[in-house]
Amino acid sequence: MRKFITIFIITFLISPSASKAQETSRFFKEKDLVTTGIYYYPEHWDEAQWERDIKKIAEMGFEFVHLAEFAWFKMEPQEARFDFNWLDRVVNLCTRYHLKVLLCTPSATTPTWMRVNYPETFVMDGHYIRAENGTRGLESIVNSKYRDFVKKVVAEMARRYGQNKDVIGWQIDNEPGAVPDYSPASQEAFRTWLKNKYKTIDALNTAWGAAFWSQWFNSFDQVIIPNTNLVGWWGNNPHALLDFKRYSADSQADFLDFQAGILRDYISKAQFVTTNYTAVCTGSDPRRTRKLDFAAYTAYPNGDTDNIGESGFRLGNSDVVLFASEYYKSVGGVSGVMEIQPGPVNWGSYNPLLLPGTVRLWLYHGFAAGGKIACSYRFRQILYGAEQYHAGVIQTDGVTPSQGGKDYMQFMKEIADLRKQFKPETKMLAKLAARSTAILWNVENYWSIDRQKQTGQWNTWDYPVKFLKTAKSLGAPVDVIQETTDLSKYKVVIVPAYEMVDAALVKKWNDYVTKGGHLIITCRTATKDRRGHFWEGEAAMPILNLIGAHIHQTDMLSSYGKGDVLMNSNHYSWHSWADLLLPDTTTAVLVTYNNQFYKGTAAAVVHKIGRGSVTYIGVDTDDFKLEKDLLQKIYKEAGATTEDYPPGVFVYWRDGFYTALNYSSENYTVNLPDTAKILIGEKVLKPAGVLIWKE
Incomplete structure (x- = not known):
């Protein structure tokens, strides 16, 4: 049997990009x-x-x-x-x-001679069958x-x-x-990765909750890559699977x-x-x-x-x-x-x-x-x-x-x-800078939530994208950022379903708000620590002081369920996710549930801290109109004006150029200022149309 040599994989933290x-x-x-x-x-x-x-x-x-x-x-x-x-x-x-x-x-794409002479260079799938050449990757x-x-x-x-x-x-x-990759080389590399991360087998057992269902390991040599194909979806350890994702991404x-x-x-x-x-x-x-x-x-x-x-x-x-x-x-x-x-x-x-x-x-x-x-x-x-x-x-x-x-x-x-x-050093207009928005996202939260969605109606990938589309529909310039990014340059920061947090990250959010930032936190945020464990305490315990409320319970409806929430006499429907909030005395209620047995319970709240505010949105509405109305309200309170672009129409500013794009099936007339100079396209945007202008 051919000997496999383990390649040492370093556990990477999220990398800064500003210096690059x-x-x-x-x-x-x-x-x-x-x-x-x-x-x-x-x-x-x-x-x-x-x-x-x-x-x-x-x-x-x-x-x-x-x-x-x-x-x-x-x-x-x-x-x-x-x-x-x-x-x-x-x-x-x-x-x-x-x-x-x-x-x-x-x-x-390796040449055929490699697969013929060195079959060990290919991955093994979850049934421990070697891949063949004839495709890529x-x-x-x-x-x-x-x-x-x-x-x-x-x-x-x-x-x-x-x-x-x-x-x-x-x-x-x-x-x-x-x-x-479940091959022998990968199994060995995974164990090395785990040794580097946890140092001791007891630390790994604790992180993986190995006391559950007698999964305890006596040494790293006993550990194998968690395999849903052979254990079954329900039976697999979510913490081990999360580490396998991390290892694969690090590799x-x-x-x-x-x-x-x-x-x-x-x-x-x-x-x-x-x-x-x-x-x-x-x-x-x-x-x-x-x-x-x-x-x-x-x-x-x-x-x-x-x-x-x-x-x-x-x-x-x-x-x-x-x-x-x-x-x-x-x-x-x-x-x-x-x-x-x-x-x-x-x-x-x-x-x-x-x-x-x-x-x-x-x-x-x-x-x-x-x-x-x-x-x-x-x-x-x-x-x-x-x-x-x-x-x-x-x-x-x-x-x-x-x-x-x-x-x-x-x-x-x-x-x-x-x-x-093009004119170099053209600066963004003040009205756009006033709406500057960031969405915090990382793939580890995707891995964690998508493993335990709790409802088949939750779309893990689409959820942050909906916030991006909503902010763009209001005319905001939006960045998708990482945890190391300086938040101070943004008027609004959105944290959608950010499941795993630690104290340092929550403090960063608190400091941002104290100095005048407007933070939006949504359901499914801070429910777990970085290991994927619940807190030994209340749900979302690290952010309760930040949002000024307690998450009493969480509800989900069937696909034909009809949930209703109310804000300023406007009704919005939901059926995917609902956090039931108990606000503190200093916290204002923005949205309440209007049916189900908990009618009148808070669904969204706002909490003032220092010069800024934290809005917690505990409900995921069906058409996202509630989220859009809340975001528009927050921009207004931040001193910013907003636009109202229909679905499929996007407007960007870059290097002094405005660009409007139409993904919808209907014509859209762009409201241009009198100072606008059209460079490409026409004011009436047809489907697939592009309009570029300068102001």
Whole structure:
């Protein structure tokens, strides 16, 4: 039996990003606004077509070409025999046509010889069955043999292209998702991770509540990765599963930093290092990395998604870009979309045509939210393989632009025009700054809540997104932040369903409010400590003084239940979650329950502390109108005016430009001030429409 060598994984804390913001700005010239690129896979095409394709990429207006992502088999066709001559020719073609290059390390797709000769380099699933080659992302990232191979190919690439002035940066891997791995190498790495975190087996037993159901361990050697496949969903230990998620995310972060460290030994400081996380990121935690310059994201808003109105399924889900564009900026201060689909996909339950202009809408959404990169997957629609039906910017004939390609060309032409209008150091208007809002979110709370939702009607991912959409509908600039972020620069901070807290975090919230901040805390916040344990005391004990109330009980209704709450004679419906609040004498009641046996009990309260206020929203309403009305009230009390944009319409301010986007199925007339100068689009926004103006 082959011996496995354990890789030591460090437990990462959430990483600060403020110090990185200035560092990453050197990679992108402010005056360029956004840099556009396209994925190209020369290994898929006859070499006789390469120059034609590269020339076409340049003619369409792209600025860089994304290469080598899945080409390990071509760079290392046999173990330890490398061949980069073909890639040299492609890079040289890009240089000839004045295109920059973004290279990708190929670790997501191992060559067949590795699986044949070294099967241990692949993950095991929850039934302890080895994965096979033939797809991507199933390598055991903690396996030492696999890492040896990765180190060699990455070093060879970096030595060859690390000082090439036409290479602007590197993407590590592809859509790193922290795939659960139950292989022997992972079991050993997990035990090492636990030893590093807990030091003693007694500490682990306490953290995991191992006294329950006789799960007690006598040594770390007895511990195995918790496995819902073999124990059953109900029987699994939630604290052990939480640690497995943390370990997997730490392993993924360590693997990315491992590759970044190899690159740094060879590459120019002018070349950035990033990766492309999925927009809905629930396995990896980008904030755990230390050596990436910034985090980019993959966005696929389409794919059998019903959005708003009869045309919504052709416009895609705005939430995808909406949340990702803000969340990933919290890693390195900047972000952008590394992979966006230019047409129908192949994986939806149905895959409709997009409304013409939709791809342009998505691109402008990423731009409006501050994106520095807009890259599309991919140039040519492939003729074979698993993604035959995955559209490209060029159709299957290899020369004709698709509708998405036309959208992309229009976007790039318009960005070139906007660059001429750019004025550096333009400051945000005071009316926008007065609404500045932050949403605190981390993936660990997602892991914890989603394991024990208590009701199938709770949507763990969607809940913070609803607050983001609501704040945007009121015209607020919104950041998605992490715990280390300075709160003082925000007028309003929203803490949605932040289940696990500690005393230091609660003190930070209290200090923010005391100094004049407006804090919104919602149900399911502070119900557990960082281990996922309840407090030995009242529910949400650490924040009771902060919110000025006690959480007496919690209720949930059936899917056909009809809960009613009342605020200022206005009725709102709910059925998912309801905290029953007992306010202190100094706390004002904002909302009460209007039916059920606890009619008259408080559902939302406000508590004044120092110069600021804490609003606790204990109920999750069906249409979120209550939350919107409460948020509008808080902005008003903070001295800010608000807008009232309908669902699907988003307005951003960036670098002196206002951008309005329409994901709805109806026309929307933008209320422009007399001083507005329209640069792109029209005042009447059609579905998929974009309007850009300056004031």
